[in-house]
Amino acid sequence: MLEQTFIDVTVEDAIKKGLDIMNVSESQVKIEVLNAGRKGIFGIGKQNAEVKLIVIDPEVKREKTIIPIIEQSSDKNIDETPKVTTPEKNIEIKSNRKQQSLELVKEYVLQVIDAMGYEASIEIIYKNKDEVFMNISSAEASRIIGRRGQVLNSLQVLAQNYFNHLEKGFTIITLDIENYREKRRETLENLALNMSKKAIATGESVKFEPMPNYERKIMHQILAKIESIETYSEGREPHRYLVIRSR
Known part of the structure; x- marks a missing residue:
């Protein structure tokens, strides 16, 4: 080898x-x-x-510098030179390349966390071919999460942008630590339901503070089940926010 x-x-x-x-x-x-x-x-x-x-x-x-000598033939039925690469090998190479890129992203995130002064480790979890979780473990979890997940969200943006720089394919990278994402989802769903009741009771629109797109999406989904209200987003990223309005 x-x-x-x-x-x-x-x-x-x-x-x-x-x-x-x-x-x-x-x-x-x-x-x-x-x-x-x-x-x-x-x-x-x-x-x-x-x-x-x-x-x-x-x-x-070894064979790369050898120039093959192909005799010309007048028989047009002779098959062309067979292809060397098989589809199976292409898939394997693509998978290996993606894994290598994800390892580079993992090391990049760990370097950023190290520069912040914290020790951490990351486990890569393949949810499906288009979605990857990077689960962070650290004694400084609360600092890596930050206020309302701002630090963790920033790390996730860095990870996604770096992966997009390395790979052209569509893959979503989600960073998590101590099951924060699921806990945050529950908090957002409860907040959305409570604020929808306020909008219905007062007849006034309720505006939330700016939040990432995927968090607004969680609230849109839970509130879509309530027929007496409507939801929409206003503003420009990264200051875009959700609005609940009574119908």
């Missing part, structure tokens, strides 16, 4: 260097991130990224 280790400023730079030196494409290697690196603060604690590239099929590399 052919394998080499490469070091550079970022993981992406180290991978690019390795591919160039080994003269292979990304689809021909398995990538292991040995060290995601860190920027440090004012240069202190800075570390370069380190990756290991393992050639999946060494024969591919």
Whole structure:
């Protein structure tokens, strides 16, 4: 098995260097991130990224420089050169690449939390092919959650944006810690029901404070069952808020 280790400023730079030196494409290697690196603060604690590239099929590399000689034939019924890559292999490579990207996102989030001064670990949970949970464990859970989930929500935005930078496919990343998301859902549903009663009783619109899109969606869904009110959102992100109005 052919394998080499490469070091550079970022993981992406180290991978690019390795591919160039080994003269292979990304689809021909398995990538292991040995060290995601860190920027440090004012240069202190800075570390370069380190990756290991393992050639999946060494024969591919050995045969890469061989130029095949194909004799021309007048028989038009002769089949064309068979394709090398099978659909099954494509699926496997795509899955491996996605897992590698998620590992990079995981390390990125841990670096941010570390820069905040907290220790944490993350478990990646594949809910389905289009949705991934990253469950955080830390003794400083309340600080990582922040006021009404603001810190956790910010970390989630960073994670999603970084993954979107690495991958073109559609995948939703949700960060959670100590089952906060489910507890928050229950809080939002109870709040929505209580405020709907207020809107019906007073006949006046009730406006909530700004909240993320997925939290507004939770409230829209629970209130959609009540026929005597209507809900809609106003404002622009990130200050968009929910309004309940009696019909």
